[in-house]
Amino acid sequence: MAAIEIPFHLDVRAPHPEVMERIRQIFLEEMTAAVQDCVLHVQERVKRIIEDREASHGDLINEGHLINSIATAMGLRGNVIEGQVGTNLDYAKYPEFGTVPHFVP
Numbered sequence: 001m002a003a004i005e006i007p008f009h010l011d012v013r014a015p016h017p018e019v020m021e022r023i024r025q026i027f028l029e030e031m032t033a034a035v036q037d038c039v040l041h042v043q044e045r046v047k048r049i050i051e052d053r054e055a056s057h058g059d060l061i062n063e064g065h066l067i068n069s070i071a072t073a074m075g076l077r078g079n080v081i082e083g084q085v086g087t088n089l090d091y092a093k094y095p096e097f098g099t100v101p102h103f104v105p
Contacts, residue, residue, distance in 0.1 A: 032074070032081055039072045039083035046070050046085060053095075066092060 010027065014020040050067045069087040076082070 028081075032076075035081045035083045036074055039074065039085055042085045043070055043072050050095075065089065066095065 008031075012020070012023055014023060047067055047070055050070075066087065066089060069089050069092070070085065071087065073084045073086075074082065
């Protein structure tokens with residue numbers, strides 16, 4: 001799985017601790033929304049790639065299991081907001097990366 005990490009550092013100084021906690025909460029909410037937007041965009045782009053390949057090659061969409069399996073996940077690990085796009089289908093790697101040349105009897 002490929003991962004893209006975007007480190008971000010924000011230095012804010014507030015006169016009162018309760019103000020600082022509210023700033024942290026707002027920042028976390030906004031960054032979570034931004035990551036969610038990115039994840040949804042990537043999910044839609046992956047689905048378009050599958051649809052485009054189907055239009056040109058006609059070999060990826062049969063019953064729609066692959067395209068319908070493209071899912072997203074979001075989470076918070078420590079101070080890291082994680083977003084993932086992927087599938088749980090074992091055979092998805094073959095349309096993505098191909099197979100080695102072989103003879104089919």
